[in-house]
Amino acid sequence: MKKILVADDDVHIRTLLRHVLTREGYLVLEAGDGREAAALMKEQTVDLAVVDVMMPHMDGLELCSYIRETYDIPVILLTARQQLSDKEQGYLRGTDDYVTKPFEPEELLFRIKALFRRYSIASDDRIRLNSLVIDRKNYEISDGNDVLLLPVKEFELLAQLAQYPGRLFSRSELIELVWGADYEGDERTVDVHIKRLRQRFSDYQNDFTIRTVRGIGYKVDMVNT
The missing domain is CATH 1.10.10.10 (Winged helix-like DNA-binding domain superfamily/Winged helix DNA-binding domain)
Known part of the structure; x- marks a missing residue:
């Protein structure tokens, strides 16, 4: 069973995603801020991370950089920001995808499945x-x-x-x-x-x-x- 980390300081978003992802057969791990998410990843294997940009202690961009440097998993940034410059910062930090709030849970699910397919195929090494x-x-x-x-x-x-x-x-x-x-x-x-x-x-x-x-x-x- 794949484990998905949802890092968001909005408990309602975490509850919604836990319901949607659990229904699809994923195991959901939750963190309320970036620091908690980083600590959780040291304790458990995570297959994909859904990360909110605006979080206390360690924001989503910092967390994305940390994940990209430390782990080989896909990352989706989740944020209310829609400006092109914000998206550019997300991709520069290494995110694989970018979803703006409000979002349709089914669309996020499609993106998650697409990333899992991409990551299941070999890179060069x-x-x-x-x-x-x-x-x-x-x-x-x-x-x-x-x-x-x-x-x-x-x-x-x-x-x-x-x-x-x-x-x-x-x-x-x-x-x-x-x-x-x-x-x-x-x-x-x-x-x-x-x-x-x-x-x-x-x-x-x-x-x-x-x-x-x-x-x-x-x-x-x-x-x-």
């Missing part, structure tokens, strides 16, 4: 599968608490599938992409490695699954995206 982050540069996988190290070919196979969630790869494609065109082994090598990956990540079935398409190959499906 990092691929996100819900709570798991695959770091292709350092050959590491993190769940926010622990770092998982895999044999090289298992890592590369998972990264290849995860980079394109929902796309079906044939065994021959995977052999060429992961092992190389000059590989002389059997395509059953793919099956063996997929089996090992499923065993290793049996505790992460709420994040992703590796599906077998009989007679063709495999694909990664995101869960609750």
Whole structure:
């Protein structure tokens, strides 16, 4: 289940968003100011933050900068300000999206889902599968608490599938992409490695699954995206 942080000093806004987001299956964490939000993020894994600009102690722009420097999650700034210069400041601080009050809760929900889709697709070096982050540069996988190290070919196979969630790869494609065109082994090598990956990540079935398409190959499906 994805966790969304709502940081807003208006309790009515927090209550509204908690109702809307909980109904959609998200777990909502609430903070009344930026400082409280930053402290909360140190204690719990957050998948997306909805941040009000005008907050005491640490305003939303400061909080957005802190999140961008410290975490790899999408941020939506929520504010009554509508001037272009205010939006420019938000984007300069690293926000992914900007919603002005008053807003339709359904529109905010659409934007949240769109950001989750975008963040599930790989950047050059990092691929996100819900709570798991695959770091292709350092050959590491993190769940926010622990770092998982895999044999090289298992890592590369998972990264290849995860980079394109929902796309079906044939065994021959995977052999060429992961092992190389000059590989002389059997395509059953793919099956063996997929089996090992499923065993290793049996505790992460709420994040992703590796599906077998009989007679063709495999694909990664995101869960609750």
